[in-house]
Amino acid sequence: MIRSEDLLHPTPAGLYCPPGDFYVDPVRPVDRAVVTHGHSDHARSGHGAVLATPQTLAIMAERYGEDFTRLRQPVAYGETASHNGVDIRLVPAGHVLGSAQAVITHQGLTMVVSGDYKRRRDPTCVGFEPVPCHVFISEATFGLPVFTHPPDAEEIGRLVQSLGQFPDRAHLVGAYALGKAQRVIRLLREAGWERPIYVHGALERLNRLYEREGIDLGPILPATGLKKDALGGEVAIAPPSAIQDRWARRFADPVTAFASGWMLVKARARQRGVELPLVISDHADWPELIATFEEIRPEEVWITHGREEGLLRWAELNGMKGRALRLVGYDEEDEAEDSPPISAHPRESGDPVLL
Structure with missing residues (x-):
């Protein structure tokens, strides 16, 4: 051998x-x-x-x-x-x-x-x-x-719960363009979220590729061209850098979330200014x-x-x-x-x- x-x-x-x-x-x-x-x-x-x-x-x-x-x-x-x-x-x-x-x-x-x-x-x-x-x-x-990560359904459940608690606030979820964003979308659909999900332009092409590969993401809308203080009670998904950028200022008193295994480390969530850390890896x-x-x-x-x-x-x-x-x-x-x-x-x- x-x-x-x-x-x-x-x-x-x-x-x-x-x-x-x-x-x-x-x-x-x-x-x-x-x-x-x-x-x-x-x-x-x-x-x-x-x-x-x-x-x-x-x-x-x-x-x-x-x-x-x-x-x-x-x-x-x-x-x-x-x-x-x-x-x-x-x-x-x-x-x-x-x-x-x-x-x-x-x-x-x-x-x-x-x-x-x-x-x-x-x-x-x-x-x-x-x-x-x-x-x-x-x-x-x-x-x-x-590093023992909780069940994904529990973390998505926390996001859905927050949407119910703060119906006037937009929920901006930082998720990487390839893999994580589409997974968060599908987990939301499985949790019963049927409303349109808004996405940053950086996600649109890969979302379409996933759809072509048979991954049903449900109704998706671009998070562009919106009026100030938009998307109260809605979910928007963007690359992590965008939720701390000027791009995020148009949304209604946003709850910032971030889907990452590193959100198990509270110091990392604080460093990024994340209000709702989602431990999804x-x-x-x-x-x-x-x-x-x-x-x-x-x-x-x-x-x-x-x-x-x-x-x-x-x-x-x-x-x-x-x-x-x-x-x-x-x-x-x-x-x-x-x-x-x-x-x-x-x-x-x-x-x-x-x-």
Whole structure:
């Protein structure tokens, strides 16, 4: 069996597979990339060829333009592609629409690059699928025991309750444009909120993409061209930066809310001036991380970014070999989608080969 370090190892550009000659979620333009999902710290433009789910490729085209790469290889969940004798299979990660784990197999060794993932139900994407493997490569955004997130329905229930308590105030919810905003909308619909939901212009194109993919968001209206003191008793969703910007001043005595796993930390909510913190995360919390390790039982766990010390200690106490990769270029949940996507022009040197 090939050694794990010979199949995948960290480089300044990201995780590299020498026998397959490709990178997974590279942080700089490369000739061949496997991309796990569409968030801008994992999916960057300028690669020669990109292998990803059809939904992730569509998200990248929407955000970067149709020329974000020279060549695309769509791979549906469960399908396998091969390059230089290395098999690549994509399985659901449960993070956002189209998010996938990259299952990489070569010479008897299976390694899973999980990307970002969560284990709880999400009405806007396919749920996480555990895959037996020798090496499981995991994020650790919320990799400390203090991070135990409440049920999503309870948090959305707090928002609905506030709407009833303050019927004359607009409720502005900060939520990232890809994944979180659509999830909050669907959770509101499941909680019985049937009225139109108003959205910032930055969300409109991705909302339409979700609708094309069969995610029913219900009646959506643009939060533009409104009179001063508008939307009393209504919900508006915007990127987190917008709820503290001039954009928010037109609304009626707004209740500011923010949907993020970090809202469990009261100091973060105070720093952002959030009146109604909603603990809704698209990442696994501590119990979900541990449950995943226990279910898969890999020989090794590699931690790519986040709070790796707690997970490494847990692995040691539970008979698993652990390793901190300390990859750079990946953002925490609070930061990844609060800035515009990083753009770059496609590589102009060499002719890339599709995976």
